[in-house]
Amino acid sequence: MMTQPLQVHGHEEAKRALRISQARSFAFVGPEAVGRRAVAHWWAALRNCEKPTDEPCGQCASCRAMAAAAHPDVLEKAPARSTRSGRATQRPTLRIDQLVPRSTPNADPEPVRRWLEARPQFRERIAILDDAHLVSEAAGNAFLKTLEEPPSWVRIILIAPSPRALLPTLASRVVTIRFGAVPVDAFTDLAPHPGLDSGQYGWLQRAREAPDVESLVRDATNAFTASLDGPLDEALEAGNAWLKVWMEHPTEAVPQRLLATLRHDDPGRYALALEALDQADQAVRAYVAKDVIASALTLRLRRR
Numbered sequence: 001m002m003t004q005p006l007q008v009h010g011h012e013e014a015k016r017a018l019r020i021s022q023a024r025s026f027a028f029v030g031p032e033a034v035g036r037r038a039v040a041h042w043w044a045a046l047r048n049c050e051k052p053t054d055e056p057c058g059q060c061a062s063c064r065a066m067a068a069a070a071h072p073d074v075l076e077k078a079p080a081r082s083t084r085s086g087r088a089t090q091r092p093t094l095r096i097d098q099l100v101p102r103s104t105p106n107a108d109p110e111p112v113r114r115w116l117e118a119r120p121q122f123r124e125r126i127a128i129l130d131d132a133h134l135v136s137e138a139a140g141n142a143f144l145k146t147l148e149e150p151p152s153w154v155r156i157i158l159i160a161p162s163p164r165a166l167l168p169t170l171a172s173r174v175v176t177i178r179f180g181a182v183p184v185d186a187f188t189d190l191a192p193h194p195g196l197d198s199g200q201y202g203w204l205q206r207a208r209e210a211p212d213v214e215s216l217v218r219d220a221t222n223a224f225t226a227s228l229d230g231p232l233d234e235a236l237e238a239g240n241a242w243l244k245v246w247m248e249h250p251t252e253a254v255p256q257r258l259l260a261t262l263r264h265d266d267p268g269r270y271a272l273a274l275e276a277l278d279q280a281d282q283a284v285r286a287y288v289a290k291d292v293i294a295s296a297l298t299l300r301l302r303r304r
């Protein structure tokens with residue numbers, strides 16, 4: 001069974017604002033892995049807790065459902081990585097049928113608007129739209145009315161990197177809560193993990209919980225960056241090995257680690273890597289063969 005903690009590390013100011021806010025729709029904005037989703041879960045727990053203080057009680061039926069990641073009044077919707085006809089997309093998108101009911105074939109059976117219209121089992125229905133900056137314009141516009149005048153028992157949270165990344169029509173209808181780096185002093189032994197520079201608590205915590213994966217990613221990244229100026233066949237081999245690690249552990253933390261290592265050891269290559277990794281990411285989504293992706297990435301990074 002999946003579990004999720006009801007406590008949040010840091011973000012006291014965001015929590016204070018959320019405890020007193022009367023608004024229904026919010027954007028939680030900030031970098032990846034600092035805790036926007038964790039605060040969304042904390043707040044959903046607090047709003048539905050049967051004995052709330054400043055924190056969810058952790059004991060009531062609602063809190064227990066929340067901790068088990070099985071709360072009936074919390075819905076999370078993330079961008080689809082395929083089109084409705086089932087083809088992989090170049091870019092994941094929150095599609096219109098994920099947000100509002102559509103009668104077309106293969107439409108999402110549980111669109112957010114319909115789900116929000118049903119009465120809560122506890123106190124409030126809370127929808128969390130992950131990566132809401134990836135909402136299509138049509139979907140965003142179709143969802144405006146729900147965002148503006150949701151039923152009284154509804155709260156909506158858009159997770160995004162910044163207000164500017166959101167469609168302006170969405171950004172203007174929500175209260176923005178900003179998330180910055182959180183203190184990560186407890187993780188200094190993981191240095192030089194990139195999450196230490198930017199306070200990305202989520203990545204550091206995962207690194208702590210899975211030290212084997214952590215050392216795998218670290219070693220593959222170091223081997224790849226060290227190979228870039230050496231013989232071509234060794235660089236290609238190291239690139240292949242690095243991509244394999246990324247595909248086996250497909251989180252942002254893997255490419256971010258490569259970027260952080262280059263920023264630190266080889267700044268001249270850093271800008272090149274930003275673009276090369278973006279192209280590699282798109283190729284992965286388009287199901288290009290892995291060895292082709294690894295070679296293209298390696299050759300781009302060797303170019304200087």
Ligand SMILES: [Zn+2]
Nearest residue numbers: 049057060063
């Ligand atoms: Zn409770």
